[in-house]
Amino acid sequence: SDVERLYRSLTPTSHEYFLEGSRYLPGADSRSTLFHLPYPLVLSEGHGCRVSDVDGNELLDFTGNHTSLVLGYGHPRVREAVRDQLDRGTCFPGATALGVRMAKLLCDRIPSVERVRFTNSGTEAVMYAVRAARAFTGRPGVAKVEGGYHGSWDDVMVSTRPAGQAGDRVRPAAVPASPGLTPGALGTTVVLPFNEAEAAARLIEQYGEQLAAVVVEPVLGSAGMIPADRDYLVMLRELTARLGIVLVFDEVVSFRIAHGGAQEHFAVSPDLTCLGKLIGGGFPLGAFGGRGDIMALFDPSGGGPRMPHPGSYNANPVSLAGGLATLEVLTGEAIGGLNARGARLRNRMRAAFAEAGLPAQVTGLGSLFAIHPVAHPVRAYRDTIGADAGCRHRIFLGLFTEGVLIDPRGVGCVSTAAGEAEVDRFTGALRTVLEGLAH
Numbered sequence: 001s002d003v004e005r006l007y008r009s010l011t012p013t014s015h016e017y018f019l020e021g022s023r024y025l026p027g028a029d030s031r032s033t034l035f036h037l038p039y040p041l042v043l044s045e046g047h048g049c050r051v052s053d054v055d056g057n058e059l060l061d062f063t064g065n066h067t068s069l070v071l072g073y074g075h076p077r078v079r080e081a082v083r084d085q086l087d088r089g090t091c092f093p094g095a096t097a098l099g100v101r102m103a104k105l106l107c108d109r110i111p112s113v114e115r116v117r118f119t120n121s122g123t124e125a126v127m128y129a130v131r132a133a134r135a136f137t138g139r140p141g142v143a144k145v146e147g148g149y150h151g152s153w154d155d156v157m158v159s160t161r162p163a164g165q166a167g168d169r170v171r172p173a174a175v176p177a178s179p180g181l182t183p184g185a186l187g188t189t190v191v192l193p194f195n196e197a198e199a200a201a202r203l204i205e206q207y208g209e210q211l212a213a214v215v216v217e218p219v220l221g222s223a224g225m226i227p228a229d230r231d232y233l234v235m236l237r238e239l240t241a242r243l244g245i246v247l248v249f250d251e252v253v254s255f256r257i258a259h260g261g262a263q264e265h266f267a268v269s270p271d272l273t274c275l276g277k278l279i280g281g282g283f284p285l286g287a288f289g290g291r292g293d294i295m296a297l298f299d300p301s302g303g304g305p306r307m308p309h310p311g312s313y314n315a316n317p318v319s320l321a322g323g324l325a326t327l328e329v330l331t332g333e334a335i336g337g338l339n340a341r342g343a344r345l346r347n348r349m350r351a352a353f354a355e356a357g358l359p360a361q362v363t364g365l366g367s368l369f370a371i372h373p374v375a376h377p378v379r380a381y382r383d384t385i386g387a388d389a390g391c392r393h394r395i396f397l398g399l400f401t402e403g404v405l406i407d408p409r410g411v412g413c414v415s416t417a418a419g420e421a422e423v424d425r426f427t428g429a430l431r432t433v434l435e436g437l438a439h
Ligand code: PLP
Pocket: 066, 120, 121, 122, 123, 124, 126, 149, 150, 151, 152, 217, 221, 222, 250, 251, 252, 253, 276, 277, 286
């Protein structure tokens, strides 16, 4: 297509790296989600809300590295904190003051989190939360929402995007999202319909005695930035409390919605919370925490380790320094401004699609957004499956040629580095792209 020819003409060096990289790395990279046709970009620098590729194209960035750079690239406070920590030491065989400060900050911000532990990624955070729930309840099962993404370990790599769907809308069947999963993963994972409170409740009641945990993103992230109905989360809270199931909120993406995370926004408190991405300020960091009686499983001070939680880089001080600086800048007021620009962006995007006469839904909450080229409302992952993938791809490439970067899957976010002018430049670029598509 024309847009693909234009993309190729603007990115010859990315293409060269792709060809050379493919000789050493499967697909020339180490993150499968970044791949797109005809070949992915190779990026070299980021400053504020701008990122540059190896061909010197400068792009307005609305990915934030999959929502992890909530302050944009290289915020001065983050750079200063990290440089200072580099000079002191990058890791130690002991606890650090930074770890205590960060833990206090998270416990203060999120009332449901009484104790917290740090990991290197969101994947590990969810893995430990679910294992803790299993140890606490003595039950094997975990229920997750269709389309919910909780990282790349076996038990939750079930029915995630783009695995597709099986079974009925109100009674989804588990679909492996990767070859090579253990049979146990499919055997113990129950898939719940999202935003279908009655149907999900029936399934939880049915499997209740086998379920250790219900894990849910308050806003489905990688499935397409789809907010939960508050009633759905309230149902999960009440039912899991009644049946002795540990309710886990995966706030790896949604934490940015409010000062205390999406759980503050929805006023629903889980038993355990998982964090990642933005809490590391651009460095690898995850965290899981919650009820004191559950987190006590990890406390070795009472007489020998109970639940092991090793990890050479757990609570890495460089990541903690970057994360602390980030969360100190990300005040409630900063989040208010961010969310206002997110709402402006979504509204202007919807107007652009309407003007172009193209059927599409723009979902999201706070500073999160996603574009779904479908005519019907999007309330769950299933609603996104029939979306026009060709249209989404042309929008992605078209935006690149107009100087705007989003995730190839159509999801993205606003960082504090992007003001109204940048938001308006984005929607202006989208308008140009959609005009081209409509003709
Ligand atoms: N949970 C959610 C909601 C995520 O979006 C992700 C990553 O995209 C993860 C967990 C896994 O985090 P990580 O990529 O740090 O392993």
